[in-house]
Amino acid sequence: MIASVSPLLTEDLFQHIWKCRLFNTTGLTTIDGVPVEVQYTGVHNHDAGPDFTAAKIKIGNTLWAGNVELHVRTSDWYRHGHQHNQQYSNVILHVVFEHDVAFYDTDHMPPCIALEQQIPKMLLSRYEDFRQASAFVPCEYSASQVPDLIWNNWKERLLIERWERKTTTLHTWLLQTKYNWEEVCYRAIAQSFGVPVNAPAFLQLAQSLPHNLLTRHRPSLLQLEALLFGQAGMLQEAFEDEYPLELQQEYNYLRHKYKLQPIPTHLWKWLRMRPASFPTLRIASLAALLHKTPHLFSKILETETITGFEQLFSVQLSAYWHEHYHLDGPLTQTYCPGKLAVHNILINTILPLFFLYGREKGLSYYQDRALDLIEQLPAEENRITQGWDDIGVCQKSALDSQALLQLKQNYCDKKRCLECAIGAKLLRQGII
Known part of the structure; x- marks a missing residue:
């Protein structure tokens, strides 16, 4: 009797686990017993075709380089019709969570490994807790435990992401x-x-x-x-x-x-x-x-x-x-x-404009100046920034508050924990 797939596993989570190597790599074998060594999981492909490209996998005594396809179940290969699709003819490894077919044609199909016993159950449980959370943010009770170094790097990336979004309209006006x-x-x-x-x-x-x-x-x-x-x-x-x-x-x-x-x-x-x-x-x-x-x-x-x-x-x-x-x-x-009104114009208009000007002119000086100025401005005060304060994630400057606005609106509210540096860190904590 073949066990059913864990209800805690999603396809996105499975791809994240593979990409970040959040599984036990010791003793990996194909379903027919050939040793497997994962040297490089590959580049995540978000377009049509296999899930990962340029992977390096040693199967037996042979080192393969090529595409890897992931499925929750082995039978998904057939259900998705990959056996008839030439895009999948060069897949070097089929990675599944659960091997659920009695027969797998190893002569005509890529080698297959099943990771059900290699993935910590704690990781699946944590991710499900994030998905089901109804609090201010999914990781409300643990976000403040993440080291400052990770938070600071992630905040700067979030700010740049926010500026990139804000400058889309500005760039359209430039063209017009x-x-x-x-x-x-x-x-x-x-x-x-x-x-x-x-x-x-x-x-x-x-x-x-x-x-x-x-x-x-x-x-x-x-x-x-x-x-x-x-x-x-x-x-x-x-x-x-x-x-x-x-x-x-x-x-x-x-x-x-x-x-x-x-x-x-x-x-x-x-x-x-x-x-x-x-x-x-x-x-x-x-x-x-x-x-x-x-x-x-x-x-x-x-x-x-x-x-x-x-x-x-x-x-x-x-x-x-x-x-x-x-x-x-x-x-x-x-x-x-007053000053508050001027600060709001700086944060939401002038500094994104600096960022765009520097990018369009190839002058990093203006982008650096925008980053320097936003760190000098006090953090904004609103419902969302107060929510972060309440859970112990404080803001020292407008860089922090802008980044946390971006995080809440574009990651936390959409449960994009796997794409968040904080969520990813908390999922791995104590596991690897």
Whole structure:
């Protein structure tokens, strides 16, 4: 009677076990008793064809180099139709967990080894615990036990992975604008002014007003605000205050001159946010920044310190916004963007832009500077970073918090423990 495969084993886990040699290599033999020595498990193939390529396997007295195919059961070879597929004709070894067929045609099939008795049951049990975990992260009770060296190396890789993802859109804009870095920077910063809920509206606003058009009117803060508020669809009401009426009059002239079409007003979100996050104040801040700094991207490239960036993004809003949150709104006290807002723009916009610029220009200096700056910034505070703090994985800088955001959202939540340096370490702990 042939035992059934362990319900704890998955194909992904089996491939991970083979790739990382998480099995007892002593006394390995094929199913017909020929000694096997695994010298190199091969390169994991994620495309069509055998699971591993370029493996080196000594079978008997012969050293073979070639492809290895893995299955949970021997019968899967037949069930998948590999015996009829030429892609599998050069497989040098068939690796299975369970040998479940009474007859295996060794004359026409690759040699086969079964690892059921070679794999620690503790490893299977740990992986199943990770898969079934409903905690903050699957390894909640053991993540803090992983040495700092492993954590630090993994965090840096996670940060680069996060920047690679963030720069995908930036690169698309580069292609669209024929590598106009000032335009791309302007779009990215405008989008960042809308975080968290108005980022799409700010991006659409920026795309409706090209940077070179705003540059023509940079000397006049009134005209910049007229263009931005007008294109935002916020100057279509009947106003009483003098300043909104001036903006409206200026915009009507510029709209006709440049044949502009405002974006829909329903794109803007106002509910459940603090007044400082209202799109009106954010638009006024963007106008003030563009008014203050010509050639913004060039200036950003020249800025080398956190203090320098805080000064660069410290702006003086026009007088109307010192006492209003809304156009034609009641008098109230407002404030300008603080250090936290500048740090968020640095973390989420400027540093990924540095990373992309360095990659596109072949200048590693800018990528190194991005890494240096993010280590100087304080860690972000949000629900996810608090969750990591609660389980003993603390963050000393924004590099840590950005990396742990990437880890939680793209690995832990998707149970990609086998692809995680921390998960892989914990699975092996005490086994090898």
